[in-house]
Amino acid sequence: TQLILRPRLSLHRLILALIIFCLLSMEAPPLPFSRLRQVKAVDNSRTDPVVLVFVESIYSQLGQEIVAILESSRFHYRTEIAPGKGDMPTLTERNRGRYTLIIYENVLKYVNLDAWNRDLLDKYCTEYGVGVIGFFKANENSLLSAQLKGFPLFLHSHLGLRDYRINPNAPLLYITKPNQVEQGPLPGDDWTIFQSNHSTYEPVLLASTKSSEALSHFGPSPLRALHATVVQDLGLHDGIQRVLFGNNLNYWLHKLVFVDAIAYLTGKRLCLSLDRHILVDVDDIFVGKEGTRMKVSDVEALLNTQNKLRGLVPNFTFNLGFSGKFYHTGTDEEDQGDDMLLQHRMDFWWFPHMWSHMQPHLFHNVSVLAEQMRLNKIFAQEHGIPTDMGYAVAPHHSGVYPVHSQLYEAWKSVWGIKVTSTEEYPHLRPARYRRGFIHNGIQVLPRQTCGLFTHTIFYNEYPGGSKELDKSIRGGELFLTVLLNPISIFMTHLSNYGNDRLGLYTFESLVKFVQCWTNLRLQTLPPVQLAERYFQIFPEERDPLWQNPCHDKRHKDIWSKEKTCDRLPKFLVIGPQKTGTTALHSFLSLHPAITSSFPSPITFEEIQFFSGVNYDNGIDWYMDFFPFPSNVSTDFMFEKSANYFDTEVAPKRAAALLPRAKILAVLINPSDRAYSWYQHQRAHQDPAALNNTFHEVVTAGPSAPRDVLALQRRCLNPGVYASHLERWLQHYQPSQLHIVDGALLRSNPALVMEGIQRFLSVTPIFNYTQALIYDDSKGFWCQRVEGGRAKCLGKSKGRKYPEMSPESRAFLAEYYREHNMELLRLLNRLGQSLPSWLRQELQSTSWS
Numbered sequence: 001t002q003l004i005l006r007p008r009l010s011l012h013r014l015i016l017a018l019i020i021f022c023l024l025s026m027e028a029p030p031l032p033f034s035r036l037r038q039v040k041a042v043d044n045s046r047t048d049p050v051v052l053v054f055v056e057s058i059y060s061q062l063g064q065e066i067v068a069i070l071e072s073s074r075f076h077y078r079t080e081i082a083p084g085k086g087d088m089p090t091l092t093e094r095n096r097g098r099y100t101l102i103i104y105e106n107v108l109k110y111v112n113l114d115a116w117n118r119d120l121l122d123k124y125c126t127e128y129g130v131g132v133i134g135f136f137k138a139n140e141n142s143l144l145s146a147q148l149k150g151f152p153l154f155l156h157s158h159l160g161l162r163d164y165r166i167n168p169n170a171p172l173l174y175i176t177k178p179n180q181v182e183q184g185p186l187p188g189d190d191w192t193i194f195q196s197n198h199s200t201y202e203p204v205l206l207a208s209t210k211s212s213e214a215l216s217h218f219g220p221s222p223l224r225a226l227h228a229t230v231v232q233d234l235g236l237h238d239g240i241q242r243v244l245f246g247n248n249l250n251y252w253l254h255k256l257v258f259v260d261a262i263a264y265l266t267g268k269r270l271c272l273s274l275d276r277h278i279l280v281d282v283d284d285i286f287v288g289k290e291g292t293r294m295k296v297s298d299v300e301a302l303l304n305t306q307n308k309l310r311g312l313v314p315n316f317t318f319n320l321g322f323s324g325k326f327y328h329t330g331t332d333e334e335d336q337g338d339d340m341l342l343q344h345r346m347d348f349w350w351f352p353h354m355w356s357h358m359q360p361h362l363f364h365n366v367s368v369l370a371e372q373m374r375l376n377k378i379f380a381q382e383h384g385i386p387t388d389m390g391y392a393v394a395p396h397h398s399g400v401y402p403v404h405s406q407l408y409e410a411w412k413s414v415w416g417i418k419v420t421s422t423e424e425y426p427h428l429r430p431a432r433y434r435r436g437f438i439h440n441g442i443q444v445l446p447r448q449t450c451g452l453f454t455h456t457i458f459y460n461e462y463p464g465g466s467k468e469l470d471k472s473i474r475g476g477e478l479f480l481t482v483l484l485n486p487i488s489i490f491m492t493h494l495s496n497y498g499n500d501r502l503g504l505y506t507f508e509s510l511v512k513f514v515q516c517w518t519n520l521r522l523q524t525l526p527p528v529q530l531a532e533r534y535f536q537i538f539p540e541e542r543d544p545l546w547q548n549p550c551h552d553k554r555h556k557d558i559w560s561k562e563k564t565c566d567r568l569p570k571f572l573v574i575g576p577q578k579t580g581t582t583a584l585h586s587f588l589s590l591h592p593a594i595t596s597s598f599p600s601p602i603t604f605e606e607i608q609f610f611s612g613v614n615y616d617n618g619i620d621w622y623m624d625f626f627p628f629p630s631n632v633s634t635d636f637m638f639e640k641s642a643n644y645f646d647t648e649v650a651p652k653r654a655a656a657l658l659p660r661a662k663i664l665a666v667l668i669n670p671s672d673r674a675y676s677w678y679q680h681q682r683a684h685q686d687p688a689a690l691n692n693t694f695h696e697v698v699t700a701g702p703s704a705p706r707d708v709l710a711l712q713r714r715c716l717n718p719g720v721y722a723s724h725l726e727r728w729l730q731h732y733q734p735s736q737l738h739i740v741d742g743a744l745l746r747s748n749p750a751l752v753m754e755g756i757q758r759f760l761s762v763t764p765i766f767n768y769t770q771a772l773i774y775d776d777s778k779g780f781w782c783q784r785v786e787g788g789r790a791k792c793l794g795k796s797k798g799r800k801y802p803e804m805s806p807e808s809r810a811f812l813a814e815y816y817r818e819h820n821m822e823l824l825r826l827l828n829r830l831g832q833s834l835p836s837w838l839r840q841e842l843q844s845t846s847w848s
């Protein structure tokens with residue numbers, strides 16, 4: 001306080017004042033958005049282990065495959081185009097390493113780094129114990145044989161290889177089981193092998209050359225008969241551990257070893273456990289067309305395979321989904337198959353569909369939907385099918401995602417459903433992004449694709465040829481799904497178990513392949529326990545992130561015709577609280593081309609959807625706050641919830657649902673905002689505000705009572721404007737954000753409203769000079785109504801209270817000084833004009 005009361009000018013202050021002067025008078029060009037995105041990526045790297053991937057280009061295939069594996073494993077990463085000379089990205093931050101592993105798509109970019117950068121990278125790796133993975137892909141320019149620059153390691157490339165085997169002594173092996181040999185030629189003639197006499201190198205994968213090519217110029221080698229195509233550098237040469245691949249990731253075994261290499265080099269920080277749970281749903285039991293259904297012999301085969309699988313996957317049980325209406329609708333032989341399934345009903349797990357296999361989103365009325373479910377339940381009870389598994393699946397994912405709240409309600413009331421699964425959240429493709437979430441007490445698990453569909457019935461007619469199915473099982477997509485997902489639910493159909501029984505073939509082969517090549521422990525669990533396990537492993541997935549159903553054609557197709565995506569706002573007023581947001585809301589509502597949301601009776605008119613528990617209600621709930629566009633003159637809708645501004649999750653949630661929305665934030669001097677909040681709490685009889693002066697609240701130390709500290713937080717935190725705005729800018733383009741000067745809104749609202757209309761591109765431009773009138777007794781601008789009278793906001797807006805004490809003002813000016821500087825920099829960067837209060841505040845604090 002002394003500083004403020006007794007102004008003096010130190011050199012330090014003078015320099016600061018000059019900097020502020022320069023910033024204030026600067027017309028900085030807006031920063032490109034890509035730069036802002038980079039800032040975000042850096043921030044994320046603070047908490048999670050992050051992999052740095054040097055790719056050849058953003059389109060390079062191997063780079064994309066590396067990233068796909070990292071994404072499937074849910075590992076954080078950052079890609080950089082492998083630098084030529086002189087522009088290595090920053091590797092440390094506040095004495096902490098940013099990256100836990102370095103991957104080079106092209107290892108030559110690594111070995112050929114200029115001395116300065118190589119030295120920098122080596123130091124980083126040794127100091128932080130960071131390993132390197134690199135790939136050597138021979139091309140027409142690469143030499144046939146050479147020494148790897150700076151390493152006691154020789155390469156010999158352009159080779160054809162055969163009979164792949166795993167070195168059981170390679171320390172990195174974890175998931176990979178070494179006792180098998182992949183007989184026969186390896187695809188392509190562009191393999192590279194590594195040779196060395198240095199003890200730092202341990203082969204991981206070994207093969208023989210196809211022809212007996214002479215490799216004599218390499219000198220005597222202990223690996224003469226078998227050549228290493230993947231080697232592990234144990235760090236005995238220069239203290240850095242590496243894994244080098246003599247080819248790309250095309251060959252399936254390389255993917256497996258790559259996953260192990262990541263785990264090994266990160267000390268298992270980036271590593272899944274060996275447990276893998278699988279659940280195989282057999283859908284459409286009874287629903288299949290004549291000729292595709294199961295006969296008695298098929299059911300016997302199903303039981304036999306289930307028994308066989310139980311020897312490999314403890315308790316393995318097929319999970320059968322049924323629609324009772326279609327029972328006994330096949331040929332005589334198939335009807336006997338139905339009966340045989342029911343006879344052995346206790347050998348399986350069961351889950352219900354709709355009685356008539358209808359898509360739930362077509363039912364708008366919960367009770368009609370529930371009635372359909374009840375019919376199926378009666379069928380189950382009459383035929384002794386267990387009804388207590390707690391799991392259900394909707395035909396074609398309908399109603400699960402996008403959420404049709406009626407389905408969730410009906411499931412709970414009729415069946416007591418706790419778990420379902422879908423391929424649609426957040427989207428079908430790419431499959432590696434599929435996630436789970438919990439809504440209305442029902443746990444939604446991601447479902448994986450196994451390559452079998454209702455129409456894949458015959459082995460020889462498999463799309464692309466039966467080789468495609470076998471490829472998927474033997475190291476391809478299906479194998480990778482199990483490798484990279486701790487829990488996989490697969491959907492198959494009745495038709496996959498009749499005729500060629502591809503379902504049995506696929507899963508038996510898959511389980512055997514997994515057990516042959518990996519140490520994975522395959523297991524199964526009933527759905528409810530499986531869901532419990534899933535959210536234990538991925539607790540961060542519990543909360544959903546709702547998106548607009550109309551942004552994905554598949555979602556739109558399973559979105560009720562009675563619902564419309566037009567019932568969503570085009571812009572948001574995000575706050576913060578006490579800056580004049582209610583006044584802004586009321587002024588916007590006067591505009592003939594703008595429609596406000598309906599007021600919420602619970603949360604003081606605001607919807608507060610993105611900021612708290614209301615979000616759990618889902619978007620149907622949110623949309624109900626907006627009129628049907630056909631019922632209003634304009635669909636240019638908005639809502640104002642002033643706590644969005646400083647709520648951590650709000651920007652991410654808002655951007656997921658409303659990526660194209662425009663965002664308005666109102667800023668006043670944060671000290672005044674804090675004081676207004678304090679007065680607001682006094683008016684609401686908050687004991688902390690009634691029993692403590694404002695000064696006591698804002699200056700309270702950490703040992704102050706809890707309620708005082710809570711009030712202090714609500715007074716001070718929202719005013720840290722720049723950091724909240726940065727969070728919004730991680731999800732929205734700068735051009736979507738408009739900063740409203742709250743002080744000007746108060747003194748000259750017509751001028752501010754003109755600027756807002758231009759920003760929103762709303763027409764016609766409404767003349768607020770005529771629509772508003774200054775009310776002397778209120779001391780604020782109000783709506784002009786009939787007879788030139790003023791209709792002002794209620795008592796709680798524009799309260800009368802004493803001025804803030806000079807001590808508190810001085811304290812807060814100091815408290816917010818650095819934050820206001822940040823805001824100044826941010827607004828300059830964005831090219832947004834500076835609020836007058838910010839100029840004044842910075843000028844006064846910098847000279848004081």
Ligand code: A3P
Nearest residue numbers: 578579580581582583676746780781797798799
């Ligand atoms: P005070 O009541 O502390 O003066 P919000 O609506 O975001 O909660 O902000 C309330 C603040 O809006 C009021 O705080 C008041 O200062 C300010 N305000 C700005 N223009 C106003 C207007 N035309 N009528 C009433 N309050 C206005």
